[in-house]
Amino acid sequence: MKDHLRIGILGLGVVGSGTIQVLAAQRAKIKEQTGMNVSIVKALIRPAEDKKQFADEHGIELTSELADIVEDATLDVVIELIGKVHPAKEFIAQALKNGKHVVTANKDLIAQHGVELVEIAKENNVSLFYEASVAGGIPILRTLTTNYLADEITNIRGIVNGTTNYMLTKMLENGTSYEEALAQAQALGFAESDPTNDVDGIDAAYKMVILTQFAYGMDVALSDLEIQGIRGLSDKDVLQAQKFGYEIKLIGESVKADETISVSVGPALVPKTHPLASIKNEFNGVFINSTGIDQSMFYGPGAGSLPTATSVISDVAAIAKNISLGIDAPQFNEYRRPLQLTAPEANYAKYYFAVTTSADFTADALTALLANEKVQINELAQEIGETNRFMVITESINRLQLAAVEAAIAKQGTLERRMRVMEA
Incomplete structure (x- = not known):
């Protein structure tokens, strides 16, 4: 019986390094819970990167050749943390075709090509997990596949972009202009130098595509969504919304009506009495309405090295447990229904x-x-x-x-x- 899970990791940036540190801290607990030793033994880095000291500290072999990881027969799992759609898609596909389970935090990739990659995983009898792709440190995807298995979700909506929530918090609490709030977010590292994906709602839209798949089993494309961002939002509207009894938040929402769904992302007026109105700064919150549980909310950090890394390692632990129990490579989300959009x-x-x-x-x-x-x-x-x-x-x-x-x-x-x- 296999008792050692060997892992190769693609990328040793902030999240990659955090993933190694989280595993080092939790290795004993994971072994106790799964019966398996779990080790990251090899890492792919760019040729110019200097990661030798860090790698030596953790007993990791470094390589700049993808084949050294995806074609290594001794590796069981590949963790992808290089980001962007390409070449991450090709890297993951090669790993799956070579019989490796894959864990990724890549929301852009999963939202656009997840269905295709899941099919490749099925064909090769391996799992593709991506808990960290939505809401960073909030374990929302696995919750949807387990705790809501016997329930019917009617609405899933939330604040799933920490950058814009930070900006809107500053605009509301300090009277900061949109431009000033963006500059502050960039200075703190919440927003990129090119903030397009955040402020135009694209990042949140990717996450709503994934949440919709888990909530309703329907595969939506970005073109099926109504997407608006907060770019150029006037502080006058932020203040007026408050006078009307609301706070403005960038809300992703996926609503089921009969057997149809509508999915949108955009700034919305949230009643001050609603739990989502209490989500401040860079934090995320996901609020679910369902016929059984009725209402529930999940709150936590939406990004960051350790929260994201913790979600990545939770996926690794799930794979280790499945292998130790002899479970035949389940996929993250097996729920599929035909797409029907609300008229x-x-x-x-x-x-x-x-x-x-x-x-x-x-x-x-x-x-x-x-x-x-x-x-x-x-x-x-x-x-x-x-x-x-x-x-x-x-x-x-x-x-x-x-x-x-x-x-x-x-x-x-x-x-x-x-x-x-x-x-x-």
Whole structure:
């Protein structure tokens, strides 16, 4: 019976180094729980990297040749932590085809090519695990496959991007502008020099693709999502939302209606009474509605070396346990159903609009304009001057009404910002 799991790791950056440190600290516990010794014995690095001292401290052999890892018959598992889609996809595919179990934290890759890679894993009777790809240190994916196995999820939504949540927290609490909040996030290392994926909602969208697969068994593409970011968000809207009783958060949401789903990412007005409104700074939170448990929330760090590394090692431990129990290489998520997207006329939400018009366009005129599209106003505030700025919250409308309202507003002024209003 096999009693030693030997691992090769691709990448010894911040998370890769943290993964080795976490395993060193938890090796005895993992052996006690799984009956197996688990060791990272070989690491792939770039030719110019100097990782010799660190590798020597942990008894790791270094190589700059991929074949030294993916073709090494003595290795059982490959951990991929180099990031980006390419060449990570090709590296993982080679490892799977060579009979290696694979663990990755690569959300971009899994969201775009996960289905293809899972099929390769199945064909070669190995597992592909990726707990760390969503919400860093929150064990949300394995929770969905186990604790919700006997439940029906109706809505999964959350704050799954720490960078934008940090920025929005500073804008709300300190009155910081969008530009200043972004600069602070970059200075602290939360945001990259090119923050596009974070501030335009793409990072959160990748994570919602994965969460949707686990919640409903449906494979959505990015093109199936409505994606908005917080780029250029006005501090006026942040403050006005608070006056209306809300806080603005970048929310990813996947909703089931009958047998259809709608998935979106965008800044949303979250009621101050909702648990997600309490998530501050770089932390993440995932809130789930279901028919059995009803409501639950999972909270924790969304990124960082040790939280992400801990999730990676939890996947390694799961593989070790499966092998020790003689379980035949399960996949992370076996739940699959045909994709059915909610039709626009059945996709309802309340919305916040910030509209700038000429000085002679009144609140009554705006109310009449919306009423003409059968849309009622729930809240209204205005700033009067050389130009007028109206901030309104509508009653629930569908996507067809939304498009009609936006077209009507465009004829009278400028729609500066449109955001969903989350239900309590």
